[in-house]
Amino acid sequence: MTMEHSKEATMDLDTVPGNTVDLPDSTMGASSIVIDPVLEKRAIAKFDKFMMPQMALLMLIAYLDRTNIGNARVFGFEEGLKLVGTQFNDLSTLFYPTYVLFEIPWVxxxxxxxxxxxxAVAMIGWSVITIGTGFIHTYQQGIAVRLLLGMFESGLFPCLAFLISTVYSRAQQAKRIAVLYGAIALSGAFGGLIAxxxxxxxxxxxxxAWRWLFIIEGCISIVVGLALWVTLPFDSERAWFLNAEERNVMSLRIKRDAAYKGDQKFEWKYAKMAFTEPIIYIAAIGMFCSSIPLFGFTTFLPTLIVGFGYSSLQAxxxxxxxxxxxxxxxxxxxxLSDKLNKRGIIAMIVPIPVLIGYAIAVGTGNxxxxxxxxxxxxxGVYPYNxxxxxxxxxxxxxxxxxxVGIPLLISIANxxxxxxxxxxxxxxxxxxxMGNAVSLAMEAIALIAVGLIYIVVRRRNAKQAGDFQLAV
Known part of the structure; x- marks a missing residue:
């Protein structure tokens, strides 16, 4: 954007009620835009009211459809498909190659x-696949549905995380990202209840019965997916539930936060910035390691509980x-993370209960x-991520x-x-x-990774005082 265009845009903003604007400095995004805090709070409250519950519902249903294979296992899935050896584990694995491959394109x-x-397209796609899983009869058919399920579900979490980043300020995001992981955790509770x-x-x-598990959950998903087509917002500026005044506020927030939000025009230099950002790769290693116990936990918890000596129904x-x-x-x-605005310190604390938990599981048969x-x-496994x-x-x-950076991080982790x-x-x-010992070791590496990120962030902030400051 040229300086002349920047000035014209700024002059136009003076006509918006409740906002005052200073002329920009010589650098992009240096304008001082003051937004009516009442209007801003009202607009954000609408996103909390209309968007976040839908996001939570999306995550809950997606993880029901993804992890119901673990519930189905304890009441006949393996026997129904005549699986042998590690074929059940292989079917669980085959969800992830397409899941990783398609994350960036979806975002x-x-x-x-x-x-x-x-x-909505993604959700309808994975719903049809989930229903179809209830009618498979062979291991080869299982491979096909798991690969397709991974492809359609792959963009969900990074898309929602990206959308949150376009709506909320940095200090507001942890609670909203937590809503997504909270929905994942609740999906386990609902999954157990439904199963x-x-x-x-x-x-x-x-x-x-295990076939009805896939069919019923898939039917629920397809109904919700059709509804999302009209109820989810297009983006932060064109949400259907905002009035004209509130849309202006969201537009002004983007201009005010230009250093954080960026210009509207995409350039390939931004992709390069993402692919060369070391914090992404350190975090990806940490999340890769932490997600081994996370995914193992969400898929195999009923299996582990049966191993503790309980019946499949009790599990x-x-x-x-x-x-x-x-x-x-x-x-x-x-x-606590949003209240204290201390991401790093808290991220180094939450792996501790995971380490203790797996140590107990490895060390005792009680x-x-x-x-x-x-x-x-x-x-610990949900707060870390x-x-x-x-x-x-x-x-x-x-x-x-x-x-680019969010799906890159999540695709490596996934x-x-x-x-x-x-x-x-x-x-x-x-x-x-073995599984519990591996999870213990991976969580220990995840703890080291967040310590490294903390060191990198502190050193970078010390070198670039006055520029874009990284959150610690």
């Missing part, structure tokens, strides 16, 4: 065509309080202690860098789904010591 599509249309109900239903219409309902506790603890950590250990694991995603999002310099699906082979039952 760039949201930037181009809007969140409502892109995410328990369907398992007690037994065989209906000639279909085994489905005993997982519910574990996930409810995870959600409540996540809310507390996210609130059923009560093992179940307690799962509560400790649940307390919440804080790291928020921290990195805060420290990427504009929307275009974030539109590659952990491949090893996480293999660390709990059936031959290791009932205690699954």
């Amino acid at each position: 760039m599509a949201v930037k181009r065509w809007g969140a409502n249309a892109v995410l 328990y109900g369907i398992q007690t239903m037994g065989e209906k219409a000639g279909l085994a 489905n309902y005993l997982s519910i309080p574990v996930y409810v506790f995870a959600t409540l603890f996540l809310c507390l950590i996210a609130w 059923h009560g202690a093992d179940l307690f250990a799962m509560f400790l694991v649940a307390a 919440t804080l790291v995603v928020t921290w990195v999002t805060n420290n990427l310099q504009n929307d275009h860098v974030r539109s 590659a952990s789904g491949i090893p996480s699906s293999q660390i709990y082979p059936k031959k290791d039952s009932p205690r699954y010591i």
Whole structure:
């Protein structure tokens, strides 16, 4: 944007009620734009009211459809497909290659065509695949549906994280990212409840109970997906629930936060900035390691509980309080993170209960202690990723860098789904010591990674005083 154009844009803003504007300095984004705080608060409150609940519902349903294979396993999935050896683990793994491959294209599509249309298409796609899973009969068919499910679900979390970054300020984002991870945790509780109900239903219409699990959850997803087409906002400036005055406020926020939001025009230099940002790669290593226990936990918790000595029916309902506790603890950590504005310190604390939990699971065969250990694991695996995603999002310099950097971070992290699906082979039952030991080691590396990010951020801020300051 030229200086003349910048001045014209600034002069036009003087006509907006409730806003005062100073003429810009010689650098882009140096204008001082003061927005009516009442109007700004009202606009943000509308996003909290109309957008965030939809995002939470999206994440909850997506993870129901992704992890229901773990619930189905304990009441007949393997037997129904005549799986042998590590074939169940292989099916869990095959979700992730396409999941990783398609994340960046989905986020760039949201930037181009809007969140409502892109995410509705993705959701309808994975809903149809979930329904289809209820009718498969062979291992090869299982491979096909898992690859397709990964492709359609791949853009969901990075798209939502990116959309949050375009609406909320850096200090407001942790609680909103926590809503996404809280929905993931709650999906485990709902998944256990739904699986328990369907398992007690037994065989209906000639279909085994595990088949009804996929069919019913897929039907729920497709109805919600169609609704999202009209209820999700297009973007932060063209949300249907904002009036003209509030749209002006959101537009002014983008201009005011130009150093953070960036110019509207995409240039390939922004992609290069993302691909050469070392913080992304350190965080990606940390999230790759932390996501091995996270994905292992969400997929295999019912299997682990059966290994503790409980029945398959008990495993489905005993997982519910574990996930409810995870959600409540996540809310507390996210609130503290935003309240104290200290991402790094808190991110270095949350792996500790995970380490303790897996140490207990490895070191004892006591059923009560093992179940307690799962509560400790649940307390840490969700907050870690919440804080790291928020921290990195805060420290990427504009929307275009974030539109590439966020899915790059998450795609590397999600590659952990491949090893996480293999660390709990059936031959290791009932205690699954190898899987729990691997999760323990990976969480320790994740702790080291956030320490490294903290050091990098502090050193960079010391060198660039007065410029774009990174969040610590």
